Amino acid sequence: MTEKDGKYIFGVVKVGDKGQIVIPRDARKLYDIKPGDALILLGDQKGMAMLKTEIFQTAIDQAMEGFSK
Numbered sequence: 001m002t003e004k005d006g007k008y009i010f011g012v013v014k015v016g017d018k019g020q021i022v023i024p025r026d027a028r029k030l031y032d033i034k035p036g037d038a039l040i041l042l043g044d045q046k047g048m049a050m051l052k053t054e055i056f057q058t059a060i061d062q063a064m065e066g067f068s069k
Contacts, residue, residue, distance in 0.1 A: 001024070001026040001027075001030075008027070008030070010024040010026055010027045011024055031052070033052065037052060038052070038053040039051065039052055039053065040052075040053050040056050
C-alpha cells in the first residue's frame with residue numbers, strides 16, 4: 001500500500017469468473033471492512049468507488065437535516 005496526501009494505492013485486483021473481487025487486506029483494515037459488511041458501489045464515466053452503506057446513510061441523513069416535514 002502506498003499513500004500520498006490521504007490517497008491510497010492498494011495494488012491490482014482481478015475480477016473472478018463470477019464478477020467478484022477480493023478487497024486487499026490493507027484496505028479492509030484501513031476502512032474497517034469485515035465479512036458480512038454491506039458496501040455500496042458508486043460510479044460515473046471515469047470510474048467506481050465503494051463505501052460502507054452506513055457512511056452513505058450518514059451523508060444522506062446530514063443532507064436531509066435541512067428539510068422539514
